[in-house]
Amino acid sequence: MLESRADFCRFAVEIPKLLCVDLETGASIAVDGCCQTVTQIDETANDTSLVWFDAMQETLRVTTLGDIQVGQQVNIERAARFGQEIGGHELSGHIDDVATVVDITSTENNHVISLRLPSTLTAYVFNKGYLGVHGASLTVSDMNKETATFSVYLIPETLRLTNLGNFKTGDKLNIEIDRRTQIVVDTVTQYLRETGVANTG
Numbered sequence: 001m002l003e004s005r006a007d008f009c010r011f012a013v014e015i016p017k018l019l020c021v022d023l024e025t026g027a028s029i030a031v032d033g034c035c036q037t038v039t040q041i042d043e044t045a046n047d048t049s050l051v052w053f054d055a056m057q058e059t060l061r062v063t064t065l066g067d068i069q070v071g072q073q074v075n076i077e078r079a080a081r082f083g084q085e086i087g088g089h090e091l092s093g094h095i096d097d098v099a100t101v102v103d104i105t106s107t108e109n110n111h112v113i114s115l116r117l118p119s120t121l122t123a124y125v126f127n128k129g130y131l132g133v134h135g136a137s138l139t140v141s142d143m144n145k146e147t148a149t150f151s152v153y154l155i156p157e158t159l160r161l162t163n164l165g166n167f168k169t170g171d172k173l174n175i176e177i178d179r180r181t182q183i184v185v186d187t188v189t190q191y192l193r194e195t196g197v198a199n200t201g
Contacts, residue, residue: 001050001052001070002068002069002070007056007057007060008054008055008056008057008060009054009055009060009065009066009068010039010052010053010054010055011052011053011055011065011068012040012042012050012051012052012053013031013050013051013053013074013076014044014048014049014050014051015029015048015049015051015076016047016048016049017047017048017049018047019076019078020041020049020051023038023041023049023051023078024038024041025038025039025040025041026038027078027079028079028093029051029053029076029077029078029079030075030076030077030079030091030093030135031053031065031074031075031076031135032063032064032065032074032075032134032135032163032174033063033075033091033093033095033132033133033134033135033136033174033176034055034059034063034065034093034095034135034174035092035093035094036053036054036055036059036093037053037054038051038052038053039052039053039054040052059095062095062096062097062098063095063098063174064098064134064172064173064174067172073163073166074163075134075135075136075162075163077135089130089132089137089178091132091135091137091176092176092179093132093135093176094176095132095174095175095176096121096175096176096177097117097118097120097121097175098118098172098173098174098175099115099116099117099118099133099172099173099175100115100116100170100171100172100173101113101114101115101167101168101169101170101171101172101173102114102115102116102149102169103169104167104168104169110153111153111154111159111164111165112151112152112153112154113133113151113152113154113164113167114142114149114150114151115133115149115150115151115152115173115175116147116148116149117148117149117150117175118148119148121175121177122145122148123185123189124177124178124181124182124185125140125143125150125177126140126143126181127140127141127142127143128140128141129178129181130178131152131175131176131177131178132174132175132176132177133152133164133173133174133175134162134163134164134173134174135162135174136158136162136164138152138154138158139152139153140152141153
């Protein structure tokens with residue numbers, strides 16, 4: 001279900017009841033990688049719950065949630081709990097921008113998505129580093145700073161659990177950069193600027 005108004009979108013996602021155990025309004029769930037607050041939970045007659053979210057102006061501007069459609073599959077992740085094992089890389093659900101799919105290579109054993117980043121994010125992306133791509137923590141490969149492009153190689157389990165196999169060239173995906181990398185890059189850049197080192201040589 002979807003209700004769109006100016007700079008506002010209220011939408012509901014059918015989530016398996018097994019993922020909704022102890023879920024309450026006010027809790028956080030990542031929807032395609034975007035941290036969203038649960039505003040309402042409607043029980044259904046089947047094995048799912050209808051969970052509602054409100055996407056505000058800034059979320060709609062920075063992410064793909066403004067283009068969400070009824071019937072569309074989305075990636076869902078509950079917030080981590082204290083003491084719970086963290087698999088993969090740590091993500092906050094705070095999306096920085098979107099990247100554009102520029103190429104897809106799919107063979108019997110490999111599925112590779114190549115994306116183009118906004119120029120504002122390229123300083124924070126490195127080969128063998130990681131990004132949140134539509135909520136999936138993925139390792140960066142083939143990063144080209146000049147073209148602002150990189151690739152992600154998806155294993156069958158990632159394709160099974162996410163919607164990343166559904167996209168085509170030209171589609172947009174939500175991107176969350178690694179906060180620790182961002183802090184290091186910004187700190188070093190600021191230090192070099194203040195000391196004048198960046199202007200020498």
